[in-house]
Every structure is written in structure tokens, then in C-alpha cells.
Amino acid sequence: MTELQIHLEAFLQALAAGLLVGGIYGLMCVGLAMIFGIMRVINFAQGDFMMLGMYITYFFFVLLAGHGMAGSALGPYVAMVLTLPVMYGVGYLAHRLLIARVTGGKTAALDGEGHYAQLILTLGIALVLQNGAMMLFGPELESIRTPLSSSAWEIGPLWGDFVSIFVNKGRGIAALISAAAIVALAALVGRSRLGKSLRAAADNPVAASYMGIDVDRAYRIAFALGTCITALAGGLLATNFPFHPFTGLEFVIVMYAGVVLGGIGSILGAFWGGMVIGLVQQLSSLVLPTQLQNAAIFVFFLLIVILRPQGLFGRVAERT
Amino acid sequence: MKSMRTFLIMLAVAAAYLGAALLVDNSYHQLIFTLVLVWACFGLSWNMLSGYTGLVSFGHAAFFGLGAYAAVLGQIHLGLSPWLMIPLSAVIGAAAGLLVGLPTFRLRGHYFALAMLAYPLALLYVFEWLGYQEVTFPMMREHPAWYMQFSDPRLYTAVAMAMLLLFVQVTRRVQRTRFGMALIAIKQNEAAAEAAGIDTLRWKLRAIALSGAIAGATGAFYAVVLLVVTPVSVFGMLVSAQALTVAMFGGVGTVWGPIIGAAILIPLGEILHAELGATYPGIQGVILGVAIIAVILVAPEGVFWKTRDLLRRRGRAQQVAPALPAPAAAPAPAAAAPRAPHGEVILDVQGLSRSFGGLKAVQDVSFQVRQGMILGIIGPNGAGKTTLFNLLNGFLRPDAGRVVFKGVDMAGRKPHVLCAAGVGRTFQVMRPFMRLTVAQNVKVGAYVKARSEAEADALAAQAIERVGLADCAGHLASVLTTRQLRLMELARAVAGQPELLLLDETLAGLGQGEVDDVVAAIRALSAQGITIVIIEHTMQAMVRLVDQFVVLDHGEVLATGEPQSITQDMRVVEAYLGKKWSAKHAA
Numbered sequence: 001m002t003e004l005q006i007h008l009e010a011f012l013q014a015l016a017a018g019l020l021v022g023g024i025y026g027l028m029c030v031g032l033a034m035i036f037g038i039m040r041v042i043n044f045a046q047g048d049f050m051m052l053g054m055y056i057t058y059f060f061f062v063l064l065a066g067h068g069m070a071g072s073a074l075g076p077y078v079a080m081v082l083t084l085p086v087m088y089g090v091g092y093l094a095h096r097l098l099i100a101r102v103t104g105g106k107t108a109a110l111d112g113e114g115h116y117a118q119l120i121l122t123l124g125i126a127l128v129l130q131n132g133a134m135m136l137f138g139p140e141l142e143s144i145r146t147p148l149s150s151s152a153w154e155i156g157p158l159w160g161d162f163v164s165i166f167v168n169k170g171r172g173i174a175a176l177i178s179a180a181a182i183v184a185l186a187a188l189v190g191r192s193r194l195g196k197s198l199r200a201a202a203d204n205p206v207a208a209s210y211m212g213i214d215v216d217r218a219y220r221i222a223f224a225l226g227t228c229i230t231a232l233a234g235g236l237l238a239t240n241f242p243f244h245p246f247t248g249l250e251f252v253i254v255m256y257a258g259v260v261l262g263g264i265g266s267i268l269g270a271f272w273g274g275m276v277i278g279l280v281q282q283l284s285s286l287v288l289p290t291q292l293q294n295a296a297i298f299v300f301f302l303l304i305v306i307l308r309p310q311g312l313f314g315r316v317a318e319r320t
Numbered sequence: 321m322k323s324m325r326t327f328l329i330m331l332a333v334a335a336a337y338l339g340a341a342l343l344v345d346n347s348y349h350q351l352i353f354t355l356v357l358v359w360a361c362f363g364l365s366w367n368m369l370s371g372y373t374g375l376v377s378f379g380h381a382a383f384f385g386l387g388a389y390a391a392v393l394g395q396i397h398l399g400l401s402p403w404l405m406i407p408l409s410a411v412i413g414a415a416a417g418l419l420v421g422l423p424t425f426r427l428r429g430h431y432f433a434l435a436m437l438a439y440p441l442a443l444l445y446v447f448e449w450l451g452y453q454e455v456t457f458p459m460m461r462e463h464p465a466w467y468m469q470f471s472d473p474r475l476y477t478a479v480a481m482a483m484l485l486l487f488v489q490v491t492r493r494v495q496r497t498r499f500g501m502a503l504i505a506i507k508q509n510e511a512a513a514e515a516a517g518i519d520t521l522r523w524k525l526r527a528i529a530l531s532g533a534i535a536g537a538t539g540a541f542y543a544v545v546l547l548v549v550t551p552v553s554v555f556g557m558l559v560s561a562q563a564l565t566v567a568m569f570g571g572v573g574t575v576w577g578p579i580i581g582a583a584i585l586i587p588l589g590e591i592l593h594a595e596l597g598a599t600y601p602g603i604q605g606v607i608l609g610v611a612i613i614a615v616i617l618v619a620p621e622g623v624f625w626k627t628r629d630l631l632r633r634r635g636r637a638q639q640v641a642p643a644l645p646a647p648a649a650a651p652a653p654a655a656a657a658p659r660a661p662h663g664e665v666i667l668d669v670q671g672l673s674r675s676f677g678g679l680k681a682v683q684d685v686s687f688q689v690r691q692g693m694i695l696g697i698i699g700p701n702g703a704g705k706t707t708l709f710n711l712l713n714g715f716l717r718p719d720a721g722r723v724v725f726k727g728v729d730m731a732g733r734k735p736h737v738l739c740a741a742g743v744g745r746t747f748q749v750m751r752p753f754m755r756l757t758v759a760q761n762v763k764v765g766a767y768v769k770a771r772s773e774a775e776a777d778a779l780a781a782q783a784i785e786r787v788g789l790a791d792c793a794g795h796l797a798s799v800l801t802t803r804q805l806r807l808m809e810l811a812r813a814v815a816g817q818p819e820l821l822l823l824d825e826t827l828a829g830l831g832q833g834e835v836d837d838v839v840a841a842i843r844a845l846s847a848q849g850i851t852i853v854i855i856e857h858t859m860q861a862m863v864r865l866v867d868q869f870v871v872l873d874h875g876e877v878l879a880t881g882e883p884q885s886i887t888q889d890m891r892v893v894e895a896y897l898g899k900k901w902s903a904k905h906a907a
Contacts, residue, residue, distance in 0.1 A: 036430075040430065042430060042433065042434075044561075098613065098617070101617050102616065102617075102620055115376065115429075116376070116568050116572055116620070116621070116622075117568075117616050117620035117621070119376065119433075119564065119568070120564070120565060120568040120569065120612060120616050121612075121613060121616045121617070123561055123564075123565060123609075123612065124608075124609045124610070124611075124612035124613035124616065125609065125613065126609070127605045127606070127608055127609030127612065128605070128606050128609035128610060128613070129609075130602075130605060131602035131603070131604065131605025131606045131609065132602065132605075132606050133602075134601055134602030134605070135600050135601065135602040135603060135606065138601075139601070245602070249557055252557075253437060253438065253441060256434050256437070257438075260431070260434060264430070289449060291445055291448050291449040292445055292446070292449050293445075294441070294445050295441075295442045295444075295445035295446055295449070298438040298439075298441050298442035298445075299438075299442055301435075301438050302423075302435055302438045302439070302442070305427060305431055305434065305435040305438075306423045306424065306426060306427065306435065
């Protein structure tokens with residue numbers, strides 16, 4: 001195996017890992033984009049909603065295993081599907097009972113248009129979720145083990161007898177499911193009446209309400225959808241990534257980086273943004289020590305925000 | 321006098337706090353006494369930038385952590401005492417603030433907040449990579465006091481109190497002077513602040529440097545108290561969150577907010593942790609989170625403002641009648657005052673153009689303004705009037721053309737530079753500083769020409785007098801009527817002693833009688849020698865007011881001339897009312 005082949009293999013392997021991780025990150029970012037992009041609320045608790053989704057998926061997974069699905073490759077995915085309505089409900093209630101109090105029309109009179117109140121409210125929610133999970137589930141690492149997470153497809157050898165790429169089956173399926181979820185969501189937002197009302201509410205809430213759109217309801221649905229999409233991403237991640245009550249914190253930045261990269265307000269953009277973040281993270285491991293992988297994400301994020309705040313895929317739409 | 325009294329009360333509270341700290345002998349409780357002060361200091365640091373300028377920072381842990389690591393590494397590698405390292409950390413924090421601020425202040429709103437989040441987290445990983453996972457202060461048995469290693473933990477409380485008192489005094493000084501006024505103006509409306517002659521970037525940089533200095537010093541002291549520094553404990557997201565939690569909980573934009581927040585939240589969290597943490601790990605966070613949620617739902621602006629509003633309301637209820645602002649006396653009827661013969665050209669606009677993408681918003685516009693005249697710029701919606709103003713006072717850079725003000729080409733200069741040169745401006749959408757009084761609002765505009773606070777007060781008072789608002793100078797802007805707000809904005813522009821005043825739809829949203837008041841005020845200003853350029857839709861009021869019209873349509877000058885000739889110009893009538901109307905009425 002020549003040196004060139006070694007480098008090439010390392011590069012291709014990192015590229016594949018980046019695409020797979022990026023797929024899940026993309027889904028995560030799309031979940032946030034539904035909330036941040038449509039409502040312009042900085043939700044600090046987004047990562048913690050994802051953590052909650054991971055635990056609920058885990059709970060269903062264990063439950064299913066007790067009912068004869070132990071060892072089945074399908075178990076985790078059934079658990080994820082079961083988690084979706086639960087997390088939709090969690091998001092719906094969280095918005096109805098808490099977030100709605102500090103967003104929308106009521107905030108006009110507040111300092112900074114209620115941004116301060118939103119921030120601190122979601123910080124409070126994050127604290128409750130993290131520490132509540134700590135009380136309920138304890139600090140141990142958990143993971144959703146599927147037979148697929150420990151096996152891989154081999155692509156290649158691509159160059160003579162060398163240069164093969166190994167694709168972890170769990171991750172590969174996770175990336176495929178993310179892609180499918182995105183397509184479904186894009187169809188929902190792009191085609192349906194509901195999607196139109198969401199986009200209208202995002203673009204100009206006042207005008208949308210004059211056109212007879214119930215903006216509060218649109219926001220509530222956006223928040224609930226965003227929460228359950230992020231939870232799905234969490235479930236997919238959990239098949240490959242051990243988690244604990246404070247896992248959410250590690251991903252909040254990834255999510256915001258992806259959303260800003262994709263251009264605030266764009267849902268598909270957020271997916272590509274998350275994909276880019278995954279690629280940057282994995283490819284940086286070729287040149288940087290592992291500890292600096294995450295630092296690379298943040299530096300990349302800063303560069304993007306400062307040099308191109310409208311995002312890689314966005315357009316300048318704001319007027320002075 | 322009032323500030324002296326506040327200072328004395330503050331000293332008394334500080335002394336009582338220290339007295340209480342002396343009575344405690346449980347070392348954990350003593351630590352809590354110190355930590356309350358530390359987080360209050362950190363909250364003040366956050367408040368200095370985010371509370372006053374409204375630019376929310378999630379990244380104050382960057383400055384805090386740099387200070388903490390500077391203190392511990394300084395002692396390990398250079399043998400420097402914390403007594404030296406705390407001030408030095410302040411310098412480091414200030415430098416970091418400038419480095420962070422220069423690129424990041426290009427961003428606004430959410431983008432700024434998110435970008436700030438990235439700095440401490442990137443630093444966190446860098447410090448882990450450098451191998452500083454857990455750095456401990458070496459014990460100094462020789463000179464414990466010189467190395468701030470007190471055997472009596474109550475001494476830490478005393479040092480922390482001294483730091484807090486210093487930071488409170490610094491904050492109050494900022495709040496009282498043009499520094500604080502500039503920051504509040506930036507928070508309310510950055511564009512209006514620029515137009516009022518405030519160099520917004522410079523003040524923001526000063527704020528972040530000062531804020532970083534406080535955070536750096538606080539971080540260094542925190543490290544000394546805890547003896548161990550880890551990346552997560554000083555750069556972690558919870559550290560930044562702590563700063564904004566205490567400040568927002570207590571009340572943003574006031575020196576007392578962060579102190580109130582720290583005094584309530586820190587003991588609550590720590591005691592819960594001590595009492596219940598062993599049996600229910602995490603209960604501290606849950607209860608704290610619930611408390612934060614509850615308070616924010618009840619008092620979204622923080623405890624301080626809520627309490628103050630409640631007290632105010634009760635105080636007002638006791639008065640028999642609410643003290644409504646009396647209508648201002650009409651300004652001196654300078655209506656028919658003879659105009660000074662129009663002097664030399666003060667503003668010469670030559671071939672000014674600007675497009676947005678394919679849209680030619682302003683196209684080859686030329687006109688002249690002579691000293692002492694009132695020039696009206698009219699045109700239908702979208703004719704490019706406001707864009708023209710934005711080009712004239714520096715919000716936009718022209719693609720081509722010259723803006724010669726008093727013989728100097730000012731095209732593309734920043735608004736505050738133009739303001740200092742003598743070009744004042746008001747806005748179509750009013751942006752008063754609601755929590756300030758009329759006098760304070762106007763004072764913001766006076767700083768550009770004033771060298772001292774007293775002079776700014778004098779200029780502000782004079783400007784208020786000139787527009788006829790003298791009897792409501794002490795009212796909060798939030799209780800004014802639209803007419804009074806328009807006059808106040810006028811006064812704010814006048815306070816900067818402009819020679820040329822650009823008025824953007826000053827008459828919009830006013831009733832007939834109110835229009836007359838404002839028109840009279842503008843005439844009075846003109847009679848006092850200020851040259852005025854005014855944008856307006858409504859013809860009637862303008863015909864009575866201006867000496868000359870410039871009519872814009874589709875970004876181009878359609879006509880210029882005296883009011884009489886303009887109202888009869890067919891092209892103007894067409895532009896306003898359409899061809900059909902003009903054809904019918906021409907007959």
C-alpha cells in the first residue's frame with residue numbers, strides 16, 4: 001500500500017464518516033430550523049429536547065425488547081417511530097404552556113422585543129430537563145445497541161487490492177432515514193396548506209395574521225414538529241453514540257451552526273448546513289488532533305457568521 | 321445628592337453583608353457568601369455590554385476563563401501573586417474583549433448572540449488540547465497572604481465585596497455619563513444613535529473592553545477561591561449562562577439587577593445542592609430551573625423593573641389625579657417672520673446615484689440647498705426620498721456622485737461624522753428612548769457638540785426650549801403624545817447644533833392642529849438660522865412651509881422650483897395622481 005493510497009483511504013473514510021454524521025446533524029438542524037427559522041426564538045433547550053427524545057426512544061427500545069423484539073435489528077427504529085408522537089406532544093405543550101407566553105404579540109412591549117425573556121425561559125427549561133433527566137435516569141452512559149451498529153458494509157477495494165471504505169450499517173441506515181425524513185418534511189412544508197401557513201408566519205407574522213392565518217397555532221405546530229424531528233435525530237444518533245443527561249449541551253452549537261450556515265429561515269438549507277458541519281468535523285480529524293475537532297467546528301462557525309451571516313445558501317433579504 | 325445617598329446606603333448594605341458573613345462559621349456557607357459576590361460581579365460584567373447595548377452575549381465565559389487561567393498559570397509559571405494577576409487578568413479580559421468585538425460587532429441580534437457562544441467553547445477545547453484539564457494553585461506556605469491563600473475564608477468575602485463595590489461604582493459612573501447614554505441609545509436604535517453623532521462602534525468596543533476587564537478580574541478571583549481550574553468550570557456554557565441568568569433574573573440594564581439576581585439565585589441553588597444533592601442529584605438544577613421559569617413568566621423584564629413598576633403604580637394610585645403632561649405652550653408664533661435672504665450654498669448634491677441590485681433607487685440626483693432656506697423633497701411612495709436622505713447623512717454609500725457640505729465632499733462618510741460636521745437628522749419611524757425622560761433623550765443628541773455633562777445639559781435644555789417642550793422636559797418619553805414625540809425628536813436633532821437639518825416625514829401621523837404646531841416649530845428653527853431639508857408626502861402643509869421643492873419620481877429629479885410653480889406643474893400632478901386625473905382636470 002503506497003503512501004498515496006493510505007492518504008486517499010483516510011480521506012475517503014473521513015468523507016464517508018462526514019456524510020453519515022452530517023446526515024444526522026442535518027436532521028437535527030432541520031428540527032431547530034423549524035423553531036429558530038420560523039419563530040426566531042433562540043431555544044437553548046433544543047439540545048435537551050433531543051436528549052429527552054433519546055431517553056424516550058431508549059425506553060421504548062427496552063420495552064420492545066421485553067416483548068420479543070430483543071436482538072431484532074428493527075427494534076430501535078420502531079422505538080423511534082413510537083417516540084415521534086410523544087415528543088410532538090411534549091413540544092406542543094411546551095409551546096402552549098411556556099414559550100407562547102413570551103413570544104408573538106405579547107412581547108412587543110417588552111425590552112428587546114422579549115428576546116431576553118425567551119432566552120432565560122428556555123435556559124430554565126434546559127436546566128429542568130437536564131437535571132430532571134439526571135434525577136430520573138442517573139448519570140450513567142446509555143446507548144441503544146442494535147446488531148447493525150457493530151457491522152459494516154465494505155465499499156471497495158477501489159484501487160487494486162487497497163483503499164476500501166467501511167460504512168457502519170447503523171450509521172448508514174440512520175443517514176438514509178434522515179434523508180427520507182427531510183424529503184417528507186420538505187414536501188409537507190412546500191406543498192401543504194399547513195406548510196404555507198408556516199412559511200407565511202415565518203416571513204411576516206403580522207401580515208400572515210391579517211390574511212387569516214392563526215399565527216399562534218402555526219408557531220405551536222412548528223415548535224412541536226421541530227421538537228419531534230430533533231428527537232428523531234437524537235434517536236438515530238443514539239444507536240451509535242452513548243448519551244447521558246447532559247448530551248444536549250454538546251449539540252446545541254452544532255445545531256445553531258448548521259442553521260446559520262444554511263441561512264436562517266431555510267429548512268433545506270439547515271439540512272445542508274448540518275451536513276457541512278459533519279463534514280468539517282470529520283475531515284478536520286485528518287489534520288487536527290481529536291480534541292480540536294470541535295474547536296474546528298466553532299472556528300468555522302465564527303468565520304461563516306462573520307463573513308457571510310446570511311449563510312452559505314441564503315440570500316440577503318433583510319432591509320435596513 | 322441622590323447619588324451620594326445611594327452610595328451611603330450601598331456601603332451600609334455592604335457592611336451588613338460582611339457582618340453577616342462574619343457570623344457564619346460553616347465553611348460551606350462562607351463560600352456561598354463569597355460566590356454570591358463573584359457571580360454578582362460577573363453579572364455586572366455581562367450587564368455592562370449586553371444590558372446597556374442590548375447585544376446579548378452568550379460568550380462571557382471566554383473572558384472569565386481567560387482571567388481564571390491567567391491567574392493560575394501566572395502563579396505556577398511566573399510565581400506572580402493573584403494580587404498582581406487579578407488586575408492583569410482585567411487587562412487580558414479587556415484585550416480579549418477588543419479582539420472579539422472588532423469582528424463580531426459587525427453582527428446584530430441573534431447572529432451576534434450565537435457568534436459569541438462560539439468563542440468560549442472553542443477556547444474550552446483549545447485549553448483541553450493544551451493539556452490544562454485540571455490546573456491547581458500551588459500551596460504557598462511562606463507568604464500565604466501575599467498569594468491570597470487565606471486560612472480564614474471570610475477574607476475572600478471581603479476581597480470579593482471590595483471588587484463588587486468597585487464594579488458597581490464603575491457601572492454607576494458609566495450609567496450617569498455620556499458613555500451609558502451612548503450605550504442606551506445604541507440599544508434603542510443604533511441608526512438613530514449614529515445620526516445623533518454617536519460613534520457606535522467605538523462605544524461598543526469600549527463597553528466590551530470594560531465588560532471583558534470586569535469578567536477577567538472576576539474569573540481570576542474565582543479561580544483563586546476555588547483553587548482548581550478546569551476548562552468546563554470556567555469556559556463552559558453554564559458559566560456564560562450564569563452571567564446572563566443572574567442579570568436577566570434581576571433586571572437588565574440596571575446596576576442593581578445582577579446583584580439582586582445573584583443574591584437570590586446563588587444561595588438558592590447552593591443550599592438546595594447541599595441539602596438535597598446527595599439524595600436527589602440534580603434537584604438543585606430542577607428547582608432553579610422552575611424558579612427561573614416562574615419568575616420570567618410573571619416578570620419577564622426581571623425582578624428589579626417589575627418591583628419598581630409595582631411601587632411606581634402604587635405611588636401613583638395614592639396621588640389624587642394622575643399628573644398628565646400639560647399641553648405644551650405653542651412655540652413663539654414666528655409664522656410670518658421675514659426670512660433672511662438665502663445665503664450661499666451650504667449643501668451641493670451632484671449626480672448622486674445608488675441602486676439596489678437592479679433597482680435604481682436614486683439616479684443622478686442634483687440640487688443645491690442655500691443657507692437659511694427650507695427645501696421640501698416630495699414624491700410618491702417609492703420615489704427614493706428616504707434613500708436620498710440615507711445617502712446624504714451617510715447610512716448608505718452612493719454608487720456615484722458628490723455630497724458637498726460646506727465645501728467638503730462628504731459622500732460615504734459615517735453618519736456620526738456628518739452629525740459632528742453639522743448635519744442633523746430625524747427619522748420617519750420615531751425611535752424615542754422610552755425609559756428616559758425628554759431631557760435625557762435630547763441630551764443624547766447634545767453630546768456630539770458638548771465637552772462636559774453640564775454643557776450637554778445646557779444644550780439639551782436650550783433645544784427643548786427651542787421646540788417648545790420645556791414644560792414636559794421631566795416626563796418619561798413613554799407618556800408623550802405623538803406630537804410631543806415628534807417635537808422631542810426634533811429637539812434631539814437640534815441639540816447637536818446642526819447647521820443643516822434633514823427631517824424625514826416629521827408630519828406623518830399628526831392631526832391637523834398638531835401639524836400646525838410642528839410646522840410652527842420648524843419655522844421657528846428656520847428663523848433662528850438652521851437650514852432645513854424636509855421630506856413629506858402631504859402637499860398642503862408643505863406648500864405653506866417650504867421655500868423650494870425638489871420633486872422626485874422613480875429616483876430621478878422630476879422638477880425643482882417654488883411652491884407656486886410646482887403645484888401647477890403637470891408632470892408633478894401626473895406623478896402624484898396619474899395621467900387620467902390630470903387629463904380630466906386640465907380640461
